[in-house]
Amino acid sequence: MDDSRPDPSEGSSAGRTADNQPAQRPSRSKKRSSRTNSENAARQSFLFVDSTSPREKRAHVMRHHIQTKRSQNAAAANPGQQTPPQTSRGSPSKGESDPSSASTQRQEQASAFSAAATDHSSGPPLSLHAAPSFSVLSAPIETVVKLLPMEIGPIEYELVDNWLHRLTYWSGQNSYVKERVFRRAMQHPVPFRSMVLSYSARWKAHRAGITNQHLIDHYATQTELAVNNPLDHGMDEDDLVMTLAGLHVQEERYGDQTKAVEYVEQALRIQRNRITLPDPVCQGILFFVYCMMMPRSYMISLEGMRSLVDFLRRGEVLVAEQNTQEYLVMVPQRASTFGYETELYQLLASGPRPSRVPMSDRSYVVNDVVPTTDWSRSAALIYIMTALWSLRHSPGRTSRFLNYLTAIVRQRGAYQDYSCESFVYMLMEEDCDYDLKDPHRLFLTAELLQIPKILPRDLLFRFNELVLGHLMMASRNDSVDNFERDLYAIR
Known part of the structure; x- marks a missing residue:
């Protein structure tokens, strides 16, 4: 998708602490703070929802998301009191076969990324309305690899390095786009495989003049199985849209044009029928590749x-x-x-x-x-x-x-x-x-x-x-x- 030039790619405490209370009433303040912290822990540990109510499910997820963000912001405001997150990262198959843990793992990964950002910069983590303070494009590759949603080997290590520092998607440097896309892709193994690993493998093979490669077929098979059974792999609508967009770009540039059209049309159907607000990164990449895809017909009606x-x-x-x-x-x-x-x-x-x-x-x-x-x-x-x-x-x-x-x-x-x-x-x-x-x-x-x-x-x-x-x-x-x-x- 280039034009003869290189193509590219956010606290508050739950209650008042003893430091904020009048000096003459320390004991009551401590009780209040302890009780508030206990209540917060209980709210985070026990969030029951009616499994028959989609609306309550969405409300539950939103409440939990807000609580997580508040905790992250509070930790960022007090880095000396921040506890390092315990990120659980297993093999790709293990992480994808346990849908019940997908949401927890994703929140842990987001916390880990926020912590890493705090370590590398005095500014806040990436938000939708500010430029990123910690760039995955300029950070050491070893640091980035530790934050990925899966364990990787030497081959994947090279593919990630190529994606970050060598290949481009379209004309120009486009560091903003690559930063946004990579950060969103790394929240789940499937879109990460589609948008980063698989595309990078195809790019590398294309440069070397290789038309068939076992690694490419392996990634394609795994990704297509996940697309056909998204719930089994813990994927939400945004994960699925981004995965399909990644598959489309690959096929559009290096593979089957018919499959490329099928992938983007499936993603557009999901986007049309969804009832939740879309992730802006997934929305952006989908409509960008739709705009840049080859015309389906050269006849103007x-x-x-x-x-x-x-x-x-x-x-x-x-x-x-x-x-x-x-x-x-x-x-x-x-x-x-x-x-x-x-x-x-x-x-x-x-x-x-x-x-x-x-x-x-x-x-x-x-x-x-x-x-x-x-x-x-x-x-x-x-x-x-x-x-x-x-x-x-x-x-x-x-x-x-x-x-x-x-x-x-x-x-x-x-x-x-x-x-x-x-x-x-x-x-x-x-x-x-x-x-x-x-x-x-x-x-x-x-x-x-x-x-x-x-x-x-x-x-x-x-x-x-x-x-x-x-x-x-x-x-x-x-x-x-x-x-x-x-x-x-x-x-």
Whole structure:
């Protein structure tokens, strides 16, 4: 999935302690603290749920998750009182065959990772709204291996090292993406095998010119068995989505295109039908690979052409509504967010992007013919325009959305890497305020993108320029009328 360039990849105490009590009442304070600690321990040890109630199950899991996070945050705030977590890590088969222990093991692994992060940095552990303070990409490989969800041997050790420090998924360094994906994958053996071990094995074999390898077949068989019986392997919806996304990327690039389509369609069905909030990393990687997958058909239907023109017409309406003095008083950044010389313009404008990968690492590049940079630009433009259209009746939410766009570009390194691929992944995570999210927006973006992907290159360029012009509220030396005429002419 690259474009002739390298591809990449959060306390409080339960009660007041004696230190917080008035000095004249120490004995009562100690009793209170002891009783509170006992109650907390009891609540954590005995959490009964009605097994016939899915809603109560979800509430139970959420309560336990909140308690775990509070304990971790309290430990991080008082590192001198922190007790090292006792992480139980067995063989892959043992860890996967005991569903009743999967949740406990995953929480222990998360605690271990938070502890490791505290040891390596004075900042907080990775959260959804902050840059990581402890990077698995720059940490010693020995440290990372100790936090994996399975025991590994020398072969897997090399595969993990290759994934972290050599191979890339798409153009640019994309360290933010690789960090997020690896951290989420290492929470469960199955997605870790699919996204890291199996992919790395295929990448290595491809570079060596090997088409068949026993290790690849072994990983594929184990992963497919887990996908077919997710409950038996202690997998939740997010684990399954991420596993399928990893399988799709492998088959899309190195294997069977038909199987790749089947994997991504299965993951999309899970995402459509789920009733729980998705993990942003799993959501982001799924929709990214969906956007970057090869077109299933190279025939543009009349309905598809109409959808594309209607999209551009909505952009014209949006400009007419928002490019007014009254609106710009309420949302002044609407006129400047996408202007020339801004980070967003540099990412979204057409043109070549220089590679930031050092020459010494360019031998690890897998050169493909998939124009991921052009497709990523189209995906980002469609997503942003779709979001602005859905938020057009709320100047306040529009303002916050524009601020969010600028923040993720500046704080997460997409601009520094010149990587529109990374930017699209960040958009697909939808790591923003809840009232700015819209799961339908992701599906609309990915589905509409299938049409520009099969346009002739000149029409794809013109489509991107027209949408960018609508975002900039400026003329781009073209018109929707001219584009519509030339679009219908190719039928």
